[in-house]
Amino acid sequence: xxEFRTRRRVEFVDTDMGGIVHFxxxxxxxxxxxxxxxxxxxxxxxxxxxxxxxxxxxxxVACEYRSPAHFxxxxxxxxxxxxxxxxxxxxxxxxxxxxxxxxxxxxxxxCCELAPGRPPRSIPIPEALAARIDEAPRG
Amino acid sequence: xxEFRTRRRVEFVDTDMGGIVHFxxxxxxxxxxxxxxxxxxxxxxxxxxxxxxxxxxxxxVACEYRSPAHFxxxxxxxxxxxxxxxxxxxxxxxxxxxxxxxxxxxxxxxCCELAPGRPPRSIPIPEALAARIDEAPRG
Amino acid sequence: xxEFRTRRRVEFVDTDMGGIVHFxxxxxxxxxxxxxxxxxxxxxxxxxxxxxxxxxxxxxVACEYRSPAHFxxxxxxxxxxxxxxxxxxxxxxxxxxxxxxxxxxxxxxxCCELAPGRPPRSIPIPEALAARIDEAPRG
Amino acid sequence: xxEFRTRRRVEFVDTDMGGIVHFxxxxxxxxxxxxxxxxxxxxxxxxxxxxxxxxxxxxxVACEYRSPAHFxxxxxxxxxxxxxxxxxxxxxxxxxxxxxxxxxxxxxxxCCELAPGRPPRSIPIPEALAARIDEAPRG
Numbered sequence: 027x028x029e030f031r032t033r034r035r036v037e038f039v040d041t042d043m044g045g046i047v048h049f050x051x052x053x054x055x056x057x058x059x060x061x062x063x064x065x066x067x068x069x070x071x072x073x074x075x076x077x078x079x080x081x082x083x084x085x086x087v088a089c090e091y092r093s094p095a096h097f098x099x100x101x102x103x104x105x106x107x108x109x110x111x112x113x114x115x116x117x118x119x120x121x122x123x124x125x126x127x128x129x130x131x132x133x134x135x136x137c138c139e140l141a142p143g144r145p146p147r148s149i150p151i152p153e154a155l156a157a158r159i160d161e162a163p164r165g
Numbered sequence: 166x167x168e169f170r171t172r173r174r175v176e177f178v179d180t181d182m183g184g185i186v187h188f189x190x191x192x193x194x195x196x197x198x199x200x201x202x203x204x205x206x207x208x209x210x211x212x213x214x215x216x217x218x219x220x221x222x223x224x225x226v227a228c229e230y231r232s233p234a235h236f237x238x239x240x241x242x243x244x245x246x247x248x249x250x251x252x253x254x255x256x257x258x259x260x261x262x263x264x265x266x267x268x269x270x271x272x273x274x275x276c277c278e279l280a281p282g283r284p285p286r287s288i289p290i291p292e293a294l295a296a297r298i299d300e301a302p303r304g
Numbered sequence: 305x306x307e308f309r310t311r312r313r314v315e316f317v318d319t320d321m322g323g324i325v326h327f328x329x330x331x332x333x334x335x336x337x338x339x340x341x342x343x344x345x346x347x348x349x350x351x352x353x354x355x356x357x358x359x360x361x362x363x364x365v366a367c368e369y370r371s372p373a374h375f376x377x378x379x380x381x382x383x384x385x386x387x388x389x390x391x392x393x394x395x396x397x398x399x400x401x402x403x404x405x406x407x408x409x410x411x412x413x414x415c416c417e418l419a420p421g422r423p424p425r426s427i428p429i430p431e432a433l434a435a436r437i438d439e440a441p442r443g
Numbered sequence: 444x445x446e447f448r449t450r451r452r453v454e455f456v457d458t459d460m461g462g463i464v465h466f467x468x469x470x471x472x473x474x475x476x477x478x479x480x481x482x483x484x485x486x487x488x489x490x491x492x493x494x495x496x497x498x499x500x501x502x503x504v505a506c507e508y509r510s511p512a513h514f515x516x517x518x519x520x521x522x523x524x525x526x527x528x529x530x531x532x533x534x535x536x537x538x539x540x541x542x543x544x545x546x547x548x549x550x551x552x553x554c555c556e557l558a559p560g561r562p563p564r565s566i567p568i569p570e571a572l573a574a575r576i577d578e579a580p581r582g
Contacts, residue, residue: 039332049501050470054317084466088505131247188362191332223327227366409561
């Protein structure tokens with residue numbers, strides 16, 4: 027699988043005094059869409075693999091804002107796997123509402139092992155998960 | 166010590182489309198003031214006590230909002246220790262800006278020991294800390 | 305109508321370094337449940353009434369935390385109208401997951417008219433809305 | 444002026460269950476640093492210019508995360524004006540703590556006029572402000 031779609035509705039707390047969704051919230055929208063994508067593949071974002079926790083810290087994010095989103099808007103979120111590396115995945119995101127494009131983003135997350143008291147250490151993406159993720163065909 | 170004062174400036178992200186500080190942010194303002202109070206007594210909010218981490222989960226919070234706060238306002242925050250129990254502390258908070266009262270709040274936090282993989286367990290407030298905290302005289 | 309139920313799933317960003325949902329997020333969960341309740345009655349939380357915007361600033365909130373919520377938990381949220389006044393509504397909330405009680409809360413919101421450049425002014429709850437809201441029977 | 448430095452301390456609410464600062468918070472740290480930079484030049488981020496409000500919506504953001512930040516860390520934040528256009532400013536940011544590099548970011552904000560009920564419209568940066576902002580020399 028290399029594509030996934032989800033929706034979420036803008037909440038009041040997502041907005042700022044400019045009357046629109048605060049730009050930092052799109053970071054959260056991307057992360058949660060990524061977690062739902064992993065779920066759809068049968069993996070929790072905080073999966074335990076043979077007694078070790080894994081996590082996916084971000085190493086790089088970017089977002090371009092094309093049009094503002096407002097309270098109550100239903101966001102159409104499209105996730106695409108742009109690149110699958112040995113330890114990392116780069117996702118692309120498109121946000122729209124009602125046919126209007128809102129934003130496009132890109133996030134690179136690295137699969138890491140968590141051990142108490144130590145910094146996260148990058149590990150290969152678990153095989154069972156890697157086997158279920160494809161890269162999107164280059165356009 | 167049973168009183169502590171601090172200040173913080175309202176950030177853009179604290180506001181919502183109503184043009185005022187979102188009510189949930191006062192919860193954060195109270196928590197951070199509490200942490201600065203503990204710091205002033207020489208204790209980190211995530212202190213390690215003989216190899217165990219401690220934490221202060223909240224069991225009860227309340228807040229009354231009297232007047233809205235706006236972007237750029239400098240908030241005067243006054244913390245008072247209302248009650249000190251064996252394991253818990255109840256704090257009172259007053260928020261104002263420029264002499265105008267904004268909100269009053271109350272929070273009860275419980276001193277807990279953290280052990281990996283187990284829920285937090287309440288413990289007596291460490292003696293060295295308890296000795297430095299007084300209850301405010303009842304008014 | 306005086307009761308409403310909704311669900312939401314805990315997101316990664318809702319958690320803190322204690323490994324549980326940050327207490328301030330329950331404030332957001334309550335607000336959004338309230339907005340969905342108004343929606344179910346046919347009113348947007350930011351309804352326009354004859355050219356004026358209305359809003360529902362909170363004047364009082366309280367919450368008791370009984371058990372921690374974790375990433376991925378599906379929260380069952382139960383809203384009850386405790387009191388309906390001329391301009392205000394007091395809501396009660398119960399949060400649970402998987403049959404375990406997490407938190408109970410109470411929020412009083414006041415119906416206000418917004419005019420540019422002026423502070424919100426309380427107004428009677430619009431009749432069409434008031435007619436659709438009942439108080440819960442006292443238990 | 445084309446450089447500005449500020450500091451902020453990581454708050455508990457900035458962290459997530461991974462035990463580190465949530466990546467989305469760096470977006471907020473960048474925005475607030477930008478507002479403090481404008482303040483230092485004598486301009487509020489929500490300045491009124493001859494009866495019209497101005498605002499600075501973001502059109503593009505990016506961030507690379509090099510090392511995690513933790514609760515209580517004091518962040519050293521360095522802002523640089525990379526490009527000053529007619530209506531837009533591109534800022535670069537460097538985050539460190541205790542000599543360790545944490546993250547680097549880039550944000551493009553556009554000067555906009557706000558009129559009630561209409562979407563923000565880009566305008567030239569007010570002259571008095573533009574005169575006080577220099578581009579950093581290309582390195």
